Amino acid sequence: MTRLARHLSFCVALCGVLLLTGCAPDRSEQTADSGQRPAQAGLNQATAELRSRQLDELDYQLSIELNDRGEPFSGTIGINFTLTPQGQPLTIDFTGGAVSRVTANGSELAFDYNGWFISLDEAQLVAGANQLEIDYSHPYSSDGAGLYYFTDPADGRVYTYSDLEPYDANRIMPLFDQPDLKAPFALTVTAPAHWEVISNQRESAIEQLGHQRRWLFPAGRQQSSYVFALHAGEYAQVELEPYRAGDLEIPLRLFSRQSLRDHLPVAEWQQITHHGFAFFNDFFGIDYPFGKYDQLAVPDFNSGAMENIGAVTFNDSYCCLPGERSLSEQSFFKNAVLHELAHMWFGNLVTLAWWDDLWLNESFAEIAGYFALEALADSDAAREQLRTDFLWQRKTWGYRDDDYITSHPIRGELTHTDGVRSAIDGITYAKGGAVLRQLRAKLGDDTFIAAIRAYIAQHSYANSRYDDLLAAFTAAAGEPLDDWSQSWMKTIGVNRVSADSQCSDGQISHFSLHQSSGSNSELLRSHHLDIALYSRGDDGQLREQRHRTVLSGASVAIDELIGASCPLLVLPNATDIAFIKVNLDPARVAALPSLLAEIDSPLQRSLVWIALADSVIDGNSSAGDYIELALAQLPIERDLQLLTGITQTLGQIDSYLQRIAASDSQSAAGELLALLRERGRQLALAGINGQLAAAEPLAQRLWFDFYRGISDASQLTQMQGWLDSNAIGRRPLDQRERWLLLALLGQFGGEQIDAQIEAEAAADPSARGHRFYLRAKAASADNDHKLKAVSQVANPASSDSLANRRALLAGVRYAMFDGASNQQLVGLLVDRILSASDQLTAGVEEYAARALLPNSYTCTAQWSARISNRLAAYSRASPALINALKESRQNNQRCLVVKKGLDASS
Numbered sequence: 010m011t012r013l014a015r016h017l018s019f020c021v022a023l024c025g026v027l028l029l030t031g032c033a034p035d036r037s038e039q040t041a042d043s044g045q046r047p048a049q050a051g052l053n054q055a056t057a058e059l060r061s062r063q064l065d066e067l068d069y070q071l072s073i074e075l076n077d078r079g080e081p082f083s084g085t086i087g088i089n090f091t092l093t094p095q096g097q098p099l100t101i102d103f104t105g106g107a108v109s110r111v112t113a114n115g116s117e118l119a120f121d122y123n124g125w126f127i128s129l130d131e132a133q134l135v136a137g138a139n140q141l142e143i144d145y146s147h148p149y150s151s152d153g154a155g156l157y158y159f160t161d162p163a164d165g166r167v168y169t170y171s172d173l174e175p176y177d178a179n180r181i182m183p184l185f186d187q188p189d190l191k192a193p194f195a196l197t198v199t200a201p202a203h204w205e206v207i208s209n210q211r212e213s214a215i216e217q218l219g220h221q222r223r224w225l226f227p228a229g230r231q232q233s234s235y236v237f238a239l240h241a242g243e244y245a246q247v248e249l250e251p252y253r254a255g256d257l258e259i260p261l262r263l264f265s266r267q268s269l270r271d272h273l274p275v276a277e278w279q280q281i282t283h284h285g286f287a288f289f290n291d292f293f294g295i296d297y298p299f300g301k302y303d304q305l306a307v308p309d310f311n312s313g314a315m316e317n318i319g320a321v322t323f324n325d326s327y328c329c330l331p332g333e334r335s336l337s338e339q340s341f342f343k344n345a346v347l348h349e350l351a352h353m354w355f356g357n358l359v360t361l362a363w364w365d366d367l368w369l370n371e372s373f374a375e376i377a378g379y380f381a382l383e384a385l386a387d388s389d390a391a392r393e394q395l396r397t398d399f400l401w402q403r404k405t406w407g408y409r410d411d412d413y414i415t416s417h418p419i420r421g422e423l424t425h426t427d428g429v430r431s432a433i434d435g436i437t438y439a440k441g442g443a444v445l446r447q448l449r450a451k452l453g454d455d456t457f458i459a460a461i462r463a464y465i466a467q468h469s470y471a472n473s474r475y476d477d478l479l480a481a482f483t484a485a486a487g488e489p490l491d492d493w494s495q496s497w498m499k500t501i502g503v504n505r506v507s508a509d510s511q512c513s514d515g516q517i518s519h520f521s522l523h524q525s526s527g528s529n530s531e532l533l534r535s536h537h538l539d540i541a542l543y544s545r546g547d548d549g550q551l552r553e554q555r556h557r558t559v560l561s562g563a564s565v566a567i568d569e570l571i572g573a574s575c576p577l578l579v580l581p582n583a584t585d586i587a588f589i590k591v592n593l594d595p596a597r598v599a600a601l602p603s604l605l606a607e608i609d610s611p612l613q614r615s616l617v618w619i620a621l622a623d624s625v626i627d628g629n630s631s632a633g634d635y636i637e638l639a640l641a642q643l644p645i646e647r648d649l650q651l652l653t654g655i656t657q658t659l660g661q662i663d664s665y666l667q668r669i670a671a672s673d674s675q676s677a678a679g680e681l682l683a684l685l686r687e688r689g690r691q692l693a694l695a696g697i698n699g700q701l702a703a704a705e706p707l708a709q710r711l712w713f714d715f716y717r718g719i720s721d722a723s724q725l726t727q728m729q730g731w732l733d734s735n736a737i738g739r740r741p742l743d744q745r746e747r748w749l750l751l752a753l754l755g756q757f758g759g760e761q762i763d764a765q766i767e768a769e770a771a772a773d774p775s776a777r778g779h780r781f782y783l784r785a786k787a788a789s790a791d792n793d794h795k796l797k798a799v800s801q802v803a804n805p806a807s808s809d810s811l812a813n814r815r816a817l818l819a820g821v822r823y824a825m826f827d828g829a830s831n832q833q834l835v836g837l838l839v840d841r842i843l844s845a846s847d848q849l850t851a852g853v854e855e856y857a858a859r860a861l862l863p864n865s866y867t868c869t870a871q872w873s874a875r876i877s878n879r880l881a882a883y884s885r886a887s888p889a890l891i892n893a894l895k896e897s898r899q900n901n902q903r904c905l906v907v908k909k910g911l912d913a914s915s
Contacts, residue, residue: 046100048123051427052176054363057187059097063131064185066091066138067192068228071182074199075241077167079158081107081148086182088141094131101127102179102186106147113141127183143183152811152852153311155180156239159810161308163268163775167204168242170307170322172315175364176426178234186234189362189472193228200224200241207240207264209318211301229299229318231470233360238320240305245270249279252286257296259286264305265329268775272329273306274342281343281385285350288381293354294462295469302353304346308776309812311852314345316352316374323349330777332743335714336649336707340398347378359465362472365423367432369475372419372441375403379442394650397612399442400585401654405619407439408503408590414529414899415892416501419444420475430855431888443588444497450586451493451537452486460485493535497588502530506560506582507592508540512575520570522560522581525592535561541583541613542576543604551607555583578604583613591620592629602638611648618651622658628906631914632662633681640688644695647703652711659689660718665907667826668868676908677915689719697738709738710746717749721827722757729759744773748781755789756823762789780816787820792834795821796841802853803845811852818853818861825865832867836875839865839897843879846886854889862893866901868908873898 046056066089073084092099104125111120111127113134121128127143149158149169154177159168171181179186198206199221206212206224209232216223247270249261261282265273282304290296299319306325314323328334328342355377356370379399386392410416419441423429449457464473464481475498483490504524511519522540524533542554554574558567577600581591601617608614621638624630639655646652663685669678695701696712703711720728728750731737737746751769755762766789770782787798798821801807802814825835842849842857849857866872876898880891 045097046126046128048125050104050125051425052102052187053426054365054424056100057189057363059095060099060185060187061189063093063095063097063099064090064190065093067185067190068195069182069184069192070195070197070228072197072199073182073239075169075201075204077201077204077242079149079160079167081146082156083144083146084182085142085144086184088143088184090139090141092131092134092136092139094136096131098128098130099134101129101141101143101183102176103127103145103147103183104177104179106145106180106183108143108145108183110144111141112143114139126179145183147180147182150180151808152850153309154852157309159242159308159776161266161268161776162779163266166243166267168244168266168308170240170242170305170310171238171317172311172322173237173317174235174315175367175429176235178237181237181239184234188233188235188360188364191231191233191360191470191472193231194237195228196224196226196239198224198226198239198241203243204241205244205246205264207238207244207303207305207320209236209238209299209320211260232318232357236316236318236357238317238322240264240307240320240322243267244305247273247275249275249282252283252297252302254287254290254296257290259297260301262301262303264303265325266306266308269306269325269329272331274328277343278304278328278346281346282350284385285347285381288347288384289351289354289377292377292380292458292461293465295354295358295465297353298358298469299353302350304349309810311811313341314349316349316356318353318357321349326777330745332745333706333710335710336653337402340402343382344378347381348374351377351381354465358470359468360472362474363423364426364429364432365421366473366475367423367429368419368437368441369473369478371433371437372445375438376442376445379446393610393612394648396585397615397648397650400612400615400619401650403435403439404443404585404588405439405654406435407441407443407588408435408623410435411440411501411503412527412529414895416529418499418501420498427851428888430851431892440588447497447537447586447588448482448493452482456485457482496532496534500530500532500534502527502532503588503590504532504534504536505590505592506536506538506587508579508581508594510542510570510576510579510594515575517570517573517575519566520568521564521566522558523564524560524562524589527590533562535559536582536587536589538582538587538589539584540567540570541580542570542573543578543580543608544574544576551604560587578617580613580616582616585612585616590623591616593617593620593624595630598630602641605638605642606645611651614648615651615654618655618658622661625662625907625910626903628910631910632665632907633677633911633914635659636662636681636685640685640692643692644701649703649708649711652703652708656711656715656718659685660715662907663689663719664826665868665904668832668866668904669908669911671826671832672867672869673908677911678908681911686719686721690716690724693719699739706740709740713737713746717753720753720757725754725757725759728753732765744778745781748773748778748785752781752785752788752820752823755785756827776812780812783813783816784820787817788823790820792831792837795834796837799838799841800845803842803849805848805850811850811856814853815856818856822861822864826867835865835867836872839876839879839894843883843886843890846883846890854887858887858889858893862890863896863900866897866904868901868904870905872901873905876901 068089070087075082108122111118118133149156154172156169156171176186196208200206202220202222208226210226210229212224213227214225244264245267247263252259301319303320305322306329307322310324327338351374355373361369382395383392460482464478479494507523509521510517537559540556544552546552578597582589621635625632625635639659666678666682669676670682693712693716697709732750735742751766766785798817802817825831876894880894
């Protein structure tokens with residue numbers, strides 16, 4: 010799956026869903042200590058391991074009836090299995106539904122259902138073959154997980170889709186919802202006659218039943234429950250050209266909402282998908298095994314995409330909405346299509362046995378998608394651009410998360426499904442992908458690919474663990490990889506590298522690399538990396554000398570560079586092979602203003618800029634120096650990924666300065682903030698008008714986003730003028746930009762803002778328009794109403810969609826740090842979330858833990874003390890919220906480091 014955040018489980022109040030039938034005793038008080046499964050949400054690893062011993066030869070026959078009224082759907086599921094008794098009840102996962110009948114081997118059973126799972130005594134079954142049948146009903150989902158129900162406000166059409174990883178298949182049907190109990194699923198769906206129904210297999214028949222149709226889907230090969238697919242509704246369908254290679258033919262279809270059919274990038278989707286099949290069939294050494302391949306753009310999706318076998322879902326906001334897509338949306342879309350296709354092999358054909366090996370799915374799909382994109386590139390420059398994109402968009406995410414106190418190993422320990430969402434982060438995705446890329450460079454292409462092919466061939470249609478993959482790499486390499494595995498897969502923290510070069514008479518007299526550890530680990534690893542040394546020739550042209558080496562331990566002397574020209578700049582890790590941060594030599598940073606534009610490689614320029622930003626956050630250089638250099642270099646920078654990264658870094662520094670100025674009027678932050686905003690807005694306006702080196706429309710949109718990030722109330726007239734003229738620079742505003750401007754006007758107290766927001770909502774009745782409406786309303790609200798909005802979102806009884814609740818929280822974030830009064834709001838907001846922590850639905854909790862709480866801090870010593878107090882008071886809160894508080898405290902400390910650097914340089 011591809012995402013920054015995923016919804017994983019749904020906590021149900023026991024009194025609201027309890028349905029007990031029969032005379033079996035109530036097990037709601039049982040605990041893990043008794044050896045029996047505790048009556049609570051989610052699945053623990055001990056129960057999963059017990060059921061793996063109890064069950065074998067599993068298959069499902071599901072018959073389900075869907076409706077277009079939003080009422081609970083009903084179904085009957087048959088489950089065949091072989092039982093090996095273990096002296097414990099057999100539990101069947103089913104969260105938040107109603108169970109009316111259970112039969113086993115033709116006899117109706119008394120059973121115990123506690124709202125989370127059905128319990129059967131093993132004595133009610135037989136050792137050996139059993140046939141279980143369960144009649145049930147379940148409400149549609151409003152939070153995106155399970156079977157989500159959506160009515161498109163644009164035309165009133167209804168759409169449903171499933172989203173089940175890691176533990177939400179049991180919100181559609183009773184089953185054994187764990188990845189290692191693979192089984193075939195035969196499916197019959199009765200639905201309104203005007204609906205399309207899509208599942209993992211192509212339908213074998215469709216029967217007309219008056220105002221309904223019955224869709225019959227044959228059982229495929231064994232698959233895990235979390236990649237089961239059931240998508241149904243009034244979807245528009247596009248037939249793509251099938252992928253053909255020799256005797257292989259794979260039918261391809263696209264689906265979307267009817268209202269977005271004209272916005273599907275059909276040609277682009279087909280081209281990327283065809284390339285992906287050609288690449289992965291060869292890369293994995295096994296042709297695509299699942300027959301057909303459907304891709305659906307769906308609304309309100311909780312993440313980026315999900316790899317259901319043969320029926321992949323994508324968040325339609327990344328690909329299929331009106332208006333031109335941003336650079337990040339375009340890049341995300343291409344990678345997501347290939348990422349999810351890679352999952353058909355790595356994740357679906359061969360599946361993790363338990364969620365502690367989540368990285369087996371995600372790290373490989375992450376980097377395999379980029380390998381496929383690199384194969385699609387038609388030049389060295391295009392391939393380097395992809396590596397530049399990976400660095401900015403993904404690898405920096407891994408660096409950030411691995412530098413947190415809440416970091417975890419790539420291959421960590423997870424004992425419960427509720428903990429999986431904490432592992433869906435920059436470590437599991439970006440760091441894992443980067444480390445695999447490093448391993449490919451270490452072993453070489455032939456060895457790396459041979460290991461992957463052997464692993465896939467050996468474990469097809471089955472489950473595996475990390476040790477299985479390590480064994481495949483070890484066999485292919487012909488050498489033990491235990492040290493590599495321990496160093497990279499089972500530890501935390503980002504190392505730093507710096508170069509020490511001394512010169513005499515214009516030549517290097519000493520050269521060494523030095524390694525240091527990060528803030529959360531003392532480990533020093535072994536790194537294969539390239540060093541670039543920049544100097545000028547006699548003709549005045551910039552020259553680059555490159556040297557590859559291995560850095561192990563605290564330092565390594567590189568005598569081969571003695572006698573080389575004294576460098577103006579040294580850049581370790583110049584080809585970005587290693588997962589390591591770079592500390593530039595402060596004495597040579599002074600050469601950058603005249604040097605940066607002459608470095609042709611966008612990857613190497615990127616590495617310099619990222620090192621400069623890290624230096625500010627680590628307290629080794631001043632934010633003011635970064636601002637001066639960035640504002641001087643941005644007008645001549647043509648690479649859009651670099652422009653995006655540098656302007657986003659300036660936005661982060663602006664956020665630091667805003668907090669510092671609000672909490673300490675005597676600091677140097679206020680003056681520097683004013684300078685950044687005045688000169689930055691002038692630069693942004695020039696970019697918006699196409700007057701800078703990068704002048705294409707995509708660059709103009711990028712500059713608009715930068716302008717928004719450093720706006721304040723002094724720009725109300727400018728923003729209102731754009732809205733009134735419905736134009737910005739030389740182009741018309743699109744609907745997204747109109748809403749973003751309205752949110753800013755609301756934040757800064759624009760006149761008649763309520764009337765403008767309501768008028769815009771009437772003009773844009775789309776689902777996306779409604780989310781922007783909620784965001785703008787929350788942004789324009791006073792602090793009391795912002796807190797009321799948080800309470801509304803936190804209410805577990807809310808029937809509003811998770812997407813809408815996220816939009817409200819996004820609006821609350823506006824203006825949180827603009828002045829002392831709003832700094833008080835930050836503390837109240839954190840307390841409001843914590844006070845509701847025991848009743849937050851999983852999706853709301855996840856958004857708060859990912860997007861809201863870590864970015865809530867005031868850049869004061871008092872804030873760190875406050876969070877320490879809250880950590881003590883709410884020690885029983887979920888791991889996600891505890892981690893978010895720790896990250897808030899750490900971000901506060903980072904901001905204080907920036908403040909110290911400002912004060913020292915003023």
